[in-house]
Amino acid sequence: MWKWFHQLASPPHFYRISLLIAPWLGVSGLILVAYGAWQGLFVVPMDYQQGDAFRIIYVHVPSAYLSMMAYMIMATSGAIGLIWRIKLSHAVAAAAAPIGAGFTFLALCTGSIWGRPMWGTWWEWGDPRMMSELILLFLYFGYMALRSSIDDTTKADKASAVLALVGIVNVVIVHFSVEWWSSLHQGQTVFKKGTMDADMRIPLFIMLIGFTLLFGSMLLRRIRTEVLYRERRTRWVREMILSPKGGT
Amino acid sequence: MDGLAMGGYGAYVWSCYGLTFVIVVFLNWRGRLRQKRVYREIEVRLKALEDRE
Numbered sequence: 655m656w657k658w659f660h661q662l663a664s665p666p667h668f669y670r671i672s673l674l675i676a677p678w679l680g681v682s683g684l685i686l687v688a689y690g691a692w693q694g695l696f697v698v699p700m701d702y703q704q705g706d707a708f709r710i711i712y713v714h715v716p717s718a719y720l721s722m723m724a725y726m727i728m729a730t731s732g733a734i735g736l737i738w739r740i741k742l743s744h745a746v747a748a749a750a751a752p753i754g755a756g757f758t759f760l761a762l763c764t765g766s767i768w769g770r771p772m773w774g775t776w777w778e779w780g781d782p783r784m785m786s787e788l789i790l791l792f793l794y795f796g797y798m799a800l801r802s803s804i805d806d807t808t809k810a811d812k813a814s815a816v817l818a819l820v821g822i823v824n825v826v827i828v829h830f831s832v833e834w835w836s837s838l839h840q841g842q843t844v845f846k847k848g849t850m851d852a853d854m855r856i857p858l859f860i861m862l863i864g865f866t867l868l869f870g871s872m873l874l875r876r877i878r879t880e881v882l883y884r885e886r887r888t889r890w891v892r893e894m895i896l897s898p899k900g901g902t
Numbered sequence: 903m904d905g906l907a908m909g910g911y912g913a914y915v916w917s918c919y920g921l922t923f924v925i926v927v928f929l930n931w932r933g934r935l936r937q938k939r940v941y942r943e944i945e946v947r948l949k950a951l952e953d954r955e
Contacts, residue, residue, distance in 0.1 A: 691919065696905055706908035709915050713922040756929045764918045771914055868926065872933055879937040886944045895945050896952070 663742045665881045666890040672874040680871035686864030693857035701854075710768040712858060715844060716865035718761035721790060722825050724754025724869070728797070729822050732815030742877075744811035745884060747818060748801060749876035753869060755794035762787055765839075773838050782831035783839040790828055793821040807884065 662668055694712030701708035728750040735743035765784065766776045778784060797814050804810035827834075832841045843849045844858060885891045908915045 695915070695919070700909060705911060707911040707914055709908065710918045713918050717922065717925075752932070753929055756925050760922060760925045763921055767914050767918050767921075771911055872929055875933045875937060879933070879940050882937075882944065883940045886940075886947070891944065892948055895941070895948055 663740050665742060665745075665885050665888075666894075668742055669878055669881055669894075672878050676871045676874040676878075679867045679874065683864050683867030683869075683871055686860050687868060688864075690857050690861035690864050694861065698854050698857055704772060707768065707771050708854075710764055711843075712861045714761060714764040714768055715858060716861050717757045717764060718787070719862060720865055720869050721754060721758035721761045721787065722828060723866075724750045724757060724873075725790065725793070725818070725821065725825050727873075728754060729815075729818040729825075732811075732818040735811055736815045741884065742881065744807075744815070745877050745880035746873075747811075747815060749873055749880050751794055751798050751801070753872050753876065755791060755798065757869070758787065758791045758794060762791060769838070775838075778838050781838045782835045783828065783837050786824055786828040786831050789824050790821075793817075793824060797821075 662671065690712060694709050698709070700706045728747045731743040731746040731750070734740055735747065762784075765787070769778075770776050797817055800817055801810045801814045804813060831837060832839050844855070844862075850858075882891060906912055906916070
């Protein structure tokens with residue numbers, strides 16, 4: 655197990671493995687998302703309270719879940735990089751940030767669009783879920799700005815890892831905000847028994863898996879780019895790029 | 903047409919799905935673009951080094 659882990663943490667080995675896995679993740683993710691979206695839009699019956707507007711759940715929940723998962727990946731890899739000094743982990747953290755920011759933006763937009771017909775407002779400044787999700791977006795922006803403002807990659811890795819770790823508090827707040835405080839946002843639905851009919855829940859799980867696979871595919875591509883950039887002066891990169899086959 | 907109208911919520915539902923499509927395509931495209939740029943940059947540098955050698 656440890657041998658496998660150490661092998662995977664080796665940049666050239668990871669580069670080759672991810673090159674093989676990423677397209678499969680991408681294609682299977684696309685198929686699942688297409689099927690889940692079709693089910694969510696046309697097959698699943700409408701909600702008795704929200705009508706057809708509830709169909710937004712099939713894009714809003716996966717994007718909100720990925721906004722938090724990407725942050726956790728970013729912070730955990732940052733911590734691993736700080737503690738065990740594994741080079742690859744900082745590359746993972748750097749690669750997760752822009753994708754996480756994208757999904758956080760998407761979660762905020764779809765939530766706001768869904769909120770307009772259901773709550774009668776696009777945005778509520780006092781709502782803990784909306785505000786903590788907005789802070790999450792700013793944390794991503796701050797993380798990326800911090801990285802790009804420091805030229806020395808090692809220093810940038812360390813500083814941004816610390817920022818990512820501090821920001822975990824906000825992810826916890828995002829997750830539990832609907833339970834801790836009174837909020838316009840509805841409480842936990844997906845994993846709570848009796849809140850959603852199986853006909854509606856299954857396409858949501860399909861979308862969650864599909865989005866996760868797509869995220870995985872995008873993340874692997876970006877990690878590969880990070881690895882390539884960081885290892886640009888090494889022998890294996892030189893050999894790979896100058897070889898007739900290349901390595902993209 | 904009923905499927906598109908979404909019981910009067912069509913504008914909200916379709917804009918969310920459209921935006922999701924745009925963001926996913928954008929994230930994918932940006933990732934590919936950066937990868938190509940970094941690869942090209944290293945390739946040019948290495949070829950210049952090789953020529954000098």
